[in-house]
Amino acid sequence: MLLLLIMEGEPVNVNEFQELARLALPKMYYDYYDGGAEDQYTLKENVESFRKIALRPRILVDVSRIDLSTIILGHRISAPIMIAPTAFHKLAHPQGEVATARAAAASNTIMVLSYMSTCTVEEVASSCNAVRFFQLYVYKRRDISAQLVHRAERNGYKAIVLTVDAPRLGRREADIKNKMIAPQLNNFEGLISTKVDHDEGSNLEAFAKGTFDASFCWRDLGWLRAITNLPILIKGVLTREDAIKAMEVGVDGIIVSNHGARQLDYTPATICVLEEVVHAVGGKVPVLFDGGVRRGTDVFKALALGAQAVLVGRPVVYGLAAKGEYGVKRVIEMLKDELELTMTLSGCPGVKDISRSHIKTEQERLHSML
Ligand SMILES: Cc1cc2nc3c(=O)[nH]c(=O)nc-3n(C[C@H](O)[C@H](O)[C@H](O)COP(=O)(O)O)c2cc1C
Numbered sequence: 001m002l003l004l005l006i007m008e009g010e011p012v013n014v015n016e017f018q019e020l021a022r023l024a025l026p027k028m029y030y031d032y033y034d035g036g037a038e039d040q041y042t043l044k045e046n047v048e049s050f051r052k053i054a055l056r057p058r059i060l061v062d063v064s065r066i067d068l069s070t071i072i073l074g075h076r077i078s079a080p081i082m083i084a085p086t087a088f089h090k091l092a093h094p095q096g097e098v099a100t101a102r103a104a105a106a107s108n109t110i111m112v113l114s115y116m117s118t119c120t121v122e123e124v125a126s127s128c129n130a131v132r133f134f135q136l137y138v139y140k141r142r143d144i145s146a147q148l149v150h151r152a153e154r155n156g157y158k159a160i161v162l163t164v165d166a167p168r169l170g171r172r173e174a175d176i177k178n179k180m181i182a183p184q185l186n187n188f189e190g191l192i193s194t195k196v197d198h199d200e201g202s203n204l205e206a207f208a209k210g211t212f213d214a215s216f217c218w219r220d221l222g223w224l225r226a227i228t229n230l231p232i233l234i235k236g237v238l239t240r241e242d243a244i245k246a247m248e249v250g251v252d253g254i255i256v257s258n259h260g261a262r263q264l265d266y267t268p269a270t271i272c273v274l275e276e277v278v279h280a281v282g283g284k285v286p287v288l289f290d291g292g293v294r295r296g297t298d299v300f301k302a303l304a305l306g307a308q309a310v311l312v313g314r315p316v317v318y319g320l321a322a323k324g325e326y327g328v329k330r331v332i333e334m335l336k337d338e339l340e341l342t343m344t345l346s347g348c349p350g351v352k353d354i355s356r357s358h359i360k361t362e363q364e365r366l367h368s369m370l
């Protein structure tokens with residue numbers, strides 16, 4: 001409370017929502033949102049690696065009008081900044097994913113609803129007119145996952161985002177200490193319970209181990225294709241090898257992601273592998289990006305390296321925890337405002353003007369010093 005009083009006025013950047021969220025939430029939940037896997041090396045790298053990329057602005061370009069808008073899988077959005085799927089929004093705010101979706105609608109961007117949402121697929125769909133994608137985990141009970149895909153399709157979700165980096169949950173030590181418990185999920189009422197018979201460590205991890213289908217592999221994408229007409233994006237690609245395989249099985253989009261560093265520690269920061277994946281994809285399908293985006297300059301750098309848009313995870317949850325729907329809206333607005341300023345000062349009137357030559361990676365900097 002005291003800290004709240006000390007922190008003067010409204011947050012001026014998205015990082016400042018984190019402290020507000022910490023003060024607003026029970027420790028178990030804040031730690032769950034905040035945490036990464038094991039040593040949290042990759043967690044820091046995801047953010048820090050952006051700092052090592054320098055900008056190469058151009059001067060004397062007409063920047064009196066800046067257009068942030070872009071088209072993702074045929075949907076025009078106000079800026080290349082989307083909402084990543086994150087679980088359990090009611091642990092952050094009583095209105096849960098409905099508040100997040102309304103903020104997405106107000107900001108005219110796309111929200112990816114988590115498979116582990118606390119509001120139902122139907123509640124979120126009827127709450128506003130945001131363009132929504134549906135994130136999928138595949139359960140051992142394939143019929144349950146198929147049912148959810150059908151419900152998403154019936155309720156106007158525009159794409160399936162298949163998360164492929166979580167055959168099991170990563171080792172998140174704060175969750176182990178806190179014995180993190182998953183809330184009951186209304187989407188699965190009468191189908192499956194998140195309650196586990198487990199006293200030790202993270203109940204969430206135990207739930208995932210018992211429920212997620214770790215046998216799901218490349219050939220099973222045919223199963224998903226067969227049960228839906230929606231475009232399929234795969235989320236969790238970090239290498240050229242997997243990008244090539246994804247092209248071979250015919251996905252409609254790729255999300256470069258290390259799950260916000262919550263799965264396998266010591267994977268590279270996502271911004272460091274983005275270009276490798278972009279080259280392998282060769283423009284055949286859109287490449288989206290997430291991990292560590294906290295500034296408009298970060299969005300600019302990801303676009304310069306070939307992403308069509310970025311997704312934002314933790315800052316959205318922190319905005320929601322601190323100030324509900326308004327907080328999420330502010331987080332998106334702040335990133336948009338910062339991106340607009342970055343484009344103005346870099347000589348890029350539209351997102352298509354942001355090119356590889358507008359940045360210099362650390363490697364390039366070291367090379368040019370030789
Ligand atoms: C609290 C939390 C819950 C998450 N839940 C999911 C989820 O249910 N499904 C999923 O595909 N990714 C999930 N993610 C990963 C995000 O979609 C995204 O990849 C990551 O948060 C991006 O990194 P950032 O938090 O640094 O923006 C979660 C991330 C966080 C922080």
Ligand SMILES: CCCCC(=O)C(=O)O
Nearest residue numbers: 087116169204208259262
């Ligand atoms: C079993 C819940 C998984 C949610 C998730 O993906 C995450 O916490 O990163």
